[in-house]
Amino acid sequence: MPTTLHPSSSRPAALSPLLGMAWVDNQAIPVSATTLMLAALLILVAVAALGLAWLLQAQASKTKRLQAELLAQRTWSKSAMDALPALVLMHGPDGDVLDTNAYGRQHPIAAEAMLVAIKSNDLTVTPDGEPEPYEIDYTDDDGTHRQGMLWSQPLLALSGERTGSISFLFDITAFRDAEQAARVTERGLREIVQRVPVAVFSILKDTHGVRHVTFAAGDVRALFGLELTDLLGAGDVLQERPLQGRIHPDDVAAFGRLISPVTTDLKPRSLDFRAFGREGLRWIHGTLTPQALPDGSLRLIGYFIDTTELNARNEALRIARDVAERASKAKADFLATMSHEIRTPMNGVIGMLELLGRTPINAEQRELLRAVEDSAAVLLQILNDILDFSKLEAGDLRLDETPFDPRVLVDNVVSVMASRAQAKGLSVHVAIDATVAGSLVGDNVRLRQILLNLLSNATKFTERGSIAVRVVVLADDGAQQHLRVSVSDTGIGIPREKQAILFNPFTQAEASTSRRYGGTGLGLAICRHLVQLMEGSVELSSEPGHGTTVGFEVRLPVERREAAAPAGLRGRHAVVRLVSADTGTALSEHLKSLGMTVELADSAAPLREGMAASLLFVEPADTESETRISAHVVAVTDEPLLSTGIELRQERLFLSANPLKWQSLVRACLNVLELRDDVAETHGLHPSSEAVATDADPPPSSLADLPTHRGHILVAEDHPVSQKLILRQLAILGLSCDVVDNGRDALEALSGNDYAMLLTDCNMPLMSGYELATAWRKHEAENRSPRRLPIIAMTANALAGEAVRVRNAGMDDVLSKPLQLLPLSQKISQWLPEQLASTSASPLGLHDLGLLTGLAGDEVPGLYDEMLQAFSSASHDDLVELRHCVESGDPAAAALSLHRLLGALQLFSNGALLDQGRGLLEALHTGQAREVLPQLPSFARDVELLLSNLNGQPADKPVN
Known part of the structure; x- marks a missing residue:
């Protein structure tokens, strides 16, 4: 029956466009079934078309993506081929080149040679079916002869059919050259080791403990009396029995441990052993280094070398050393004695x-x-x-390094030598840089010894002129100062050809030097040894007739930077107006070290008006300068003064610049400024003002101020x-x-x-x-x-x-x-x-004679007589004891008595009798003691005769 559509009934949205015309004025229009079926069919066709269009679009996108990936892969493959440091050819079954990489395009001649080789040689494979590489020779683009390793790989289709090949050519020229050089080197080494008594070897100890000789070279026969073939079995296995038969029986066990190390101990080892070689028993040194390999085996690399001659020399050296040590001990004993x-x-x-x-x-x-x-x-x-x-x-001899004041050290040494130099009419000058530290660390005793020796030589060999001591800073890194200390003189000088030998022991420039000037020729040798012990150096420069300069350089740690100066002097200003530029410079350096500011004024020009200073240093004859400036005046003179270096004359203070001493300058400044020496008081020293000498002071004693x-x-x-x-x-x-x-x-x-x-x-x-x-x-x-x-x-x-x-x-x-x-x-x-x-006693002089009443005068025995009486009494007892020792046959007791006797005899005799006694004493300490005992009574009678002569009495009867 026909279906009626009502406006209120539900409709699919998709049908609305098709049926929209079915409604007119909201009145129902009847539709047939055919129409509906046609509409449904149209809808299905439309959906199918849409789905097909979507599938086609997706397939196109996938195809494009695959094409892009394929292109990227081809590009990557091409780049990879181009990046290879080898020539790559792709060719078809007929051998035609299909493609090559960048190396091939850059070396077309190599590619051509490679293609010829591929076409002329059938592709060979190993028994496993793998391609087998082979070498080719070719001439490169630049005409260089090259060697290459060619390797081809067939390209197969899915069916197994060969569709082409890809071939590689690797340039191995450098490897072959290196291999050839290694062969030449190896051949040269083999020729060398064949001509010297040495054997080099490499042994591989496999996981089963079997030792294979992988390398051996050298004169094995000279070392072990065997040929190399005698030591090798099948597979180059090391044969121990022949080898051990050539080793000395006492060294077999140690030799076995040498060549059979355990794998846990891979340290290098060595052994000196004896073996019977071609020329008899030889000493051999063996060295072996084990190396564990990844597969559990052990490689042993080492060598054997004949050390027979070396051992003989070492034995000779050992004997010589023993002899030298005995001689050194004998020398030390002799020196002690x-x-x-x-x-x-x-x-x-x-x-x-x-x-x-x-x-x-x-x-x-x-x-x-x-x-x-x-x-x-x-x-x-x-x-x-x-x-x-x-x-x-x-x-x-060892260094004893302690802090010391370098300026005080120079003062003390110069003070010792100044009087001797001044007695010869020489002037002594001292100059020390202001930058020299106030306290350094070193062996001041040995430094003093060096400087004293140099000053002594300068004084000894200088007849007129002057001697100068100079201390300068060559470098300063904050922790250490590099100093140069030099002593210059105007003496006789030294010829250039003689200068090099002066530092040798017991050597002087001329044969007559020792007779004329004295000395042993050891001074400079000792100085050089001491300076070298301080890691320093010594230099000498001289010219005959123009004097000599000897200087040494040392590096010493800085203990204190500032000089130990009284606080009252720091910050003051001083004016130096002297004729001698050298003296003025040396004085100004000392004043700067005291913390003062210094102005050097020209002695030829008058002082400018309005100048002011705390201290003014002038010539002794300059009395005008002090009227132009308000300052305390110190007159600097070249005249040697007393040991203090300063002197008060008619209310004017004089400071000696001959020599200019640091401590004298400090005392002079403190005295004219009327200041206290807080540095000396801190260290418990006497106030410096007490050290000023006056015109009325008597000459000081050499042992002044003994407490x-x-x-x-x-x-x-x-x-x-x-x-x-x-x-x-x-x-x-x-x-x-x-x-x-x-x-x-x-x-x-x-x-x-x-x-x-x-x-x-x-x-x-x-x-x-x-x-x-x-x-x-x-x-x-x-x-x-x-x-x-x-x-x-x-x-x-x-x-x-x-x-x-x-x-x-x-x-x-x-x-x-x-x-x-x-x-x-x-x-x-x-x-x-x-x-x-008392620490301030007067110098011991004539008023101390109460202690020495028995030492002088004609009414009482003198010092010599008193000592002679003591010697006579003691010697009487010693002679009695000596005779008793001879009678009892006791060499040890006789030696002790003779030693006592000789100790005092040396004060009264230095002739043949003393030499005889020393010879007897030396013989008593040796195996000749029994033979010497009978000679002692005769020696005792000679001593009695000497005693009688010394005492002025006849020797009427022997001591018993």
Whole structure:
């Protein structure tokens, strides 16, 4: 039945356009079924068309994307081929080139040679079916002969059919050249090792422990008496049995460990062993280095070399070293003995001369006494030079680095030498840069020794003119200063050809130098050794007739930058108006170091009006300048003044520039400005104003200002003459003492008395000084003594080891013989500061004769007579003891008695008798002791005869 559509019925939205005309005036129009079917069919066709259009569009997009990816892949492949450092060709089955990379396009000749090689050679493959490369030779575009490795890979279709090939050509010219060079090198090495007694090898120890020789070269027969083939089995396996048969039986085990290392220990190892080679038993040195490989195997690389001759030389050197060490020890023993034997009489000579000089003697006697003192000092200096040089040669000398003031050091050294130079009419000048630090760190004792030696040489070899000391700063990095210290003179000069040898020991410029000027020729050699020990250098420049300059350079750490100057001087202004430019410059550098500002004024021009300064330094004759300026005046003179370097004359202060000393300048500034020396007071020194000399002051004594001490001291000394000397010296210093002659009595005396100090000789009978000190320190520890007794050793042994031995024994300090008053007083002041009775005593002069009543005068025995009496008495006992030792056949006791006798005999005899005694003493210490004993009675009779002659009495009967 027909369907009626009503306006209110639901309609699909898609049908509205088609049916929109069906409504007219909202009246229903009947539609047939055919119409509806046609409409539905049209809708389906439209949907299908839309879906097909979408599918076509998606397929087109995918095709474009695939084309882009394919193009990118082709581009990447092309770039990769172009980036290869090799020639690549792609060709079809017929060999025609389809494509090549950038390398091929750049090298067309190489590509052509490659294509010819491909066409002329069938493609070869390995047994596994892989392509096998082969080499070709060709000429490059530039005409260079090249070598290449050609490799081709077939291109197969899915069906397995070959569609073409891709070929690669790698340039291996550099590798072949290197390989050829390696072959040449290897061949050269093989030729070399074949001509020297050495074998180089490489062994591969596989995971089964089998050792394969992968490389071997060298003269194996010379080393082991075998050919290389004797050591190799099948597969180049190392055969140990033949090799071990050639090794010395005592070295087989060690050799086995050398060539069979465990894999856990990969350190290089070496061995010296013996083997029977072509020429008999040889010494061989083997070195082997293991290397673990990734597969668990071990590679051993090493060498064997014949060291028979080297071992022979080493053995000869060892024997020579032993001989040298024995000789060095003998030399050290000889030096120790000579030091003791020489210093013991020097103790008496210099000490007695010092005491004699303090007695009332006339001018002629004093002149003679000074000559003797100079000779004794020269003898002691020669001894010290020889000992120092021996210590330097033996390497026993060590630097003791402490802070020191370089300006004070120069002052002290110049003060020692100035009087000697001025006595010859020489002027002494000193100049120190203001930039030199106030305190440096170094061995000031050795620096003083170097400078003193250079000054001594300059004074010795200069007859007229001047000597100059200069200290300049060459570099300063803040922590260290590089200094140059030089000494110049106007002396005889040195020829250029002689200058190079002057630093050799025992060498002087001329053969006559030693006779004319004295000395040993060791001074400059010692200076060079000391400077080298400080890592410095020494230079000498000289011209005959125009003087010599010797300088040394050292680098020293800076301990304090500013000089130790009184605070009252800092910031003041000084005007220097002197004729000598050098003196004015040196003075201004010192003033700048004091923290002052300085103005150098021309001495030829008058001072300008209105000038003002705290200090004015002028010539002695310049009295006008001080009227033009308001300042305190110091007259600078070239005249040598007293040891203080300043002098007050008619209310005017004079400062000596000959030499210009730092401490003298400080004292001059403080005195004219009436200031206190706060630096000296801080360090406990005397106020500088007390050091000013006046016109009425008498000449100072050489031992001026010796302090007077208090206290009771024990002296352990076995020789009577030395006992007399130390008694006199301690009495002069205000000390009382007890004297014992052996260590055992000293220990007993210490236990029963309260002594302030112990002075002990080191070598005494019954108990030595070392044993005494050790025993007393043990006593103090066991009894918990509240006070440690100061113990000072007295020794004639000046070698370096003696000081160490003394301190190891428990002693506090050491005094070298011969003892002198000033060092003795200084040591006592150091260890007994609370016992100081006076530190400002007047110089010991004629008013001290109450202590020395028995040392002079015609009514009482003189000093010589007193010492002779002590020597005669002690020698009588020694001679009796010597005869008893001979009768009992005791060489050791005889040597001790003879040693005591010779120690005093040297004060009264230096002839053949003394030489005979020394020879006998030396023989007693050797295997000839029994043969020497019968000779001692004859020597004793000769000593008795000498004693009789010294005492003016006939030798009527022997001592018994």
